[in-house]
Structure formats: structure tokens, C-alpha cells
Amino acid sequence: xxxxxxxxxxxxxxxxxxxxxxxxxxxxxxxxxxxxxxxxxxxxxxxxxxxxxxxxxxxxxxxxxxxxxxxxxxxxxxxxxxxxxxxxxxxxxxxxxxx
Amino acid sequence: xxxxxxxxxxxxxxxxxxxxxxxxxxxxxxxxxxxxxxxxxxxxxxxxxxxxxxxxxxxxxxxxxxxxxxxxxxxxxxxxxxxxxxxxxxxxxxxxxxxxxxxxxxxxxxxxxxxxxxxxxxxxxxxxxxxx
Numbered sequence: 001x002x003x004x005x006x007x008x009x010x011x012x013x014x015x016x017x018x019x020x021x022x023x024x025x026x027x028x029x030x031x032x033x034x035x036x037x038x039x040x041x042x043x044x045x046x047x048x049x050x051x052x053x054x055x056x057x058x059x060x061x062x063x064x065x066x067x068x069x070x071x072x073x074x075x076x077x078x079x080x081x082x083x084x085x086x087x088x089x090x091x092x093x094x095x096x097x098x099x
Numbered sequence: 100x101x102x103x104x105x106x107x108x109x110x111x112x113x114x115x116x117x118x119x120x121x122x123x124x125x126x127x128x129x130x131x132x133x134x135x136x137x138x139x140x141x142x143x144x145x146x147x148x149x150x151x152x153x154x155x156x157x158x159x160x161x162x163x164x165x166x167x168x169x170x171x172x173x174x175x176x177x178x179x180x181x182x183x184x185x186x187x188x189x190x191x192x193x194x195x196x197x198x199x200x201x202x203x204x205x206x207x208x209x210x211x212x213x214x215x216x217x218x219x220x221x222x223x224x225x226x227x228x229x230x231x
Contacts, residue, residue: 019110019176027109027177033162034172034179036136048136049214058214071123071141071192071200075218 061085104143106195108178113155115180117190120145123200124228126182126189127215128207134170135179138215139207141192142182143200150181150188204228 016037020026025039025046039046049055059078066082074080104117121144131140152159155173159180163169168184182189192198202221209225217223 017174017177029172029177031160031174033134034160034170034177035134036177036179049212050132050134050136050138055212055214069193069198071198071202073218075216 104195104198106180106190108155108173108176108180108194110173110176110178112175113152113158113173113178113180115150115152115190117143117145117195118149118151120149120190120200121187122203123192123198125202125205125217125221126207127205127211127217129210130167131182131207132212135191138212140179140182140189141202142189143192143195143198145188145190147183147186147188150190 015030015032016028017031018026018028025041027039028037029035030037035051036048037051038048049057059076061078062074062080063084064082065074065080068074079085101119104120105114106117107114123141123143125139125141127139132138134140158174159171160174161169161171161183168182168189170179171181171183172179178194179191180194181191192200202219204221205217205223206228207226208217208223211217222228
């Protein structure tokens with residue numbers, strides 16, 4: 001979930017640790033308990049829903065469904081994208097939306 | 100003895116093997132939500148004697164609180180590896196390779212997140228599954 005725009009991870013704090021690999025989203029976690037806190041990329045954090053309190057949002061979509069585990073049964077009516085969701089200004093996306 | 104199930108964390112520096120697992124289940128409790136960052140923990144139960152860390156044991160940190168299952172994670176990449184307690188490990192399904200299990204049940208469903216839509220036909224228990 002997107003909750004904050006930033007140019008990168010916050011300054012390192014004693015209880016936060018980051019894991020990054022070239023070309024992939026980074027991850028931030030608590031170095032004391034291991035809780036998964038967020039993924040992050042250029043300008044965006046994707047905060048783990050499980051660590052947010054009293055969240056009333058519903059999932060907007062599922063992404064990278066092509067790679068889901070065999071035991072992962074997706075439920076609900078949210079759109080499922082094999083890889084990434086189309087960008088809103090992508091003509092192909094508008095075409096798909098009409099069909 | 101069943102085939103060995105291999106597992107690895109995201110960065111690959113911790114690897115482990117599981118033998119004779121007891122089955123797979125989902126825990127939807129708030130502790131598992133916070134720890135995993137997701138709707139809970141999909142976990143494979145295994146006796147402690149049948150869980151072996153084959154590489155990177157020194158990178159695993161265990162987090163414990165009195166009266167609850169402990170958690171073990173990779174200190175390099177943060178991957179959730181297992182919950183543990185009372186002679187068993189509950190290995191995170193997401194770090195096990197080529198897992199062919201289906202969940203046998205969902206537990207702690209009374210505490211699930213509002214956005215957690217449970218699917219499938221497996222029994223759902225408000226708290227723990229019945230004994231036996």
C-alpha cells in the first residue's frame with residue numbers, strides 16, 4: 001500500500017534494517033523482532049498491511065499472480081494481474097478497460 | 100520418511116531442510132499479522148528433530164515473548180523463517196520450495212484482519228483447532 005512518497009528509505013534507525021538488490025524493490029524490517037515493515041522503490045513506500053492498525057481498505061488489485069505459490073488461493077473480486085498492473089495512461093490499459 | 104523439503108530465505112544465506120512435516124495451516128492472529136506483515140502466517144508444522152538449518156544458522160535471530168510462540172528470521176534480508184514452541188517448528192510456507200500442500204485448517208480466525216479474505220474449503224477455527 002502506498003502511504004508515503006520519499007526519495008528513498010528513511011535515515012537508518014537502530015531497530016530498522018534494509019535489504020536491497022539491484023533492480024528490485026527493497027525491504028525494510030525490524031531488526032529486533034523481524035517484522036516485515038515495507039517494500040520501497042524510487043519515491044514510494046509499500047507499507048505492509050499487517051503492521052498497520054485498524055486498516056479499513058480493501059485490496060485494489062493483486063499483482064505478479066503468475067508467480068503465486070500453488071497453495072495460494074486468491075479470494076475476492078479485485079483484479080488479478082499476471083505481472084504489474086497497467087499504468088493509468090497506458091493506451092493498452094484503456095483498451096482493456098473497454099473490452 | 101517423506102522427501103526432504105528444501106527452503107531458503109530471500110537473500111539465500113540461510114537454507115534449511117524439513118522432513119516428515121505434519122501439515123500446513125494458516126494462523127491469522129494479530130502477532131502473525133504484524134510479524135509477517137501480511138494477513139497471517141502460512142506455516143508447515145514439523146517436529147524439532149526434523150528441521151535442520153543447513154547454512155547460515157548464525158544469521159537467524161530469534162524473537163521471543165513470554166507465553167507466546169517465538170519467531171526466527173534472517174537478520175540479513177528479514178525473511179520470516181519460522182515460528183517455534185513446545186518442541187515444534189512452524190516453518191513459513193513462503194520460504195519452502197515446491198510445496199505441494201494445501202492448508203488443512205485456518206486458526207485464530209476471530210482475530211483476522213478485515214481485509215483478509217479467507218478462501219478454500221479448509222476448516223476455520225476462531226482460536227486453536229480442537230485437540231487430536
